[in-house]
Amino acid sequence: MKIYMSVDMEGATGIVRSEQVRNSDVEYGYGRAMQTHDLLAAIEGAFDGGAEEIIVNDAHDRMINLSPExxxxSEGRLRIISGNPKQLGMMEGMRGHPRR
Structure with missing residues (x-):
């Protein structure tokens, strides 16, 4: 089973203010941490549930919010798509669509 995840910061656990999702604000670090926390839980659950491969598209704002470290x-079973521009934006890397 292959899993595709497009992650955005709005809606992550504890995100309640716009300052938490803008890279120019002091609270942005908190937003990044909470987005990563939720993503790691989803990744763990997917692998525990039998996923063989996971593709994660960093889809918030500048699309460089996830820290690869x-x-x-995951022994090469996890791929992170990061950076901008992306031809398909929040859906970049979706299976069946061409990539640049």
Whole structure:
């Protein structure tokens, strides 16, 4: 089973203020930490549930919010798509769509 996750910061645990999701604000570090916390829980659950491969698209704002060193090694079973521009934006990396 392959899993695709497109992650955005709004809606993450504890995100209640716009300052938490803007990279120019002091609270942005908290937003990044909470987004990562939720993503790691989803990754763990997916692998525990039988996922063989997970593709994660960092889809918030500039799309450089996830820290690769905070992601599990997962023996090459986890791929992070980061950076901007992305032809398909929040859906970049979705299976069946061409990539640049």
């Amino acid at each position: 905070s992601m599990p090694g």
